[in-house]
Amino acid sequence: MKLQRWIAIVPLFAAAAAQAHTGDHSHMSGFVDGALHPLTGPDHLAAMVAVGIWSAMALKQPLRAPLAFAASLLAGALLSMATGWQMPAMEAAITGSLAVLGLLVALRLAMPPAAGAxxxxxxAFSHGAAHGMELHGFAALAGMVLSTLVLHGVGLAMGWKLRNAPTLARALLGASVAALALARVGGVA
Incomplete structure (x- = not known):
């Protein structure tokens, strides 16, 4: 594929940085609410898709990392929902996760399957803890986990396509995910 087509993907992530994950989410208790919730925040959306992209591009067993992400996300959400626990430095951890995922994509960093998972x-854990504070009930939680897995699938499909993409295209895509971390630090996302 031509470099221009891959560069066209970058604005999908970069433009999301201009949006804010705002509003009172305490009313979200249904399956559809939970399924839609990861789509409303650019940080969560980019992280979930980036996990799939990185896994498909760089890991020998590409399903392990997305499944581990979903399981840890679920664990963080359950802990937060069940106890009301608020993860210390949760926002910093989410921001850090975006920076790391951006680098993993940009560098196409390979690692053993267990290390990738x-x-x-x-x-993922901080993303789960954040979701757990915003969602109420197991129906919403189930919707969130299903949506997460679908977003990982989208990322896997993109990652398979990006395996043969020019290095610059992968680097720009990874940089756009990492840019969300900077946007969060700057208070934009």
């Missing part, structure tokens, strides 16, 4: 799980 552990990395994804570590990066």
């Amino acid at each position: 552990a990395t994804a799980a570590l990066l």
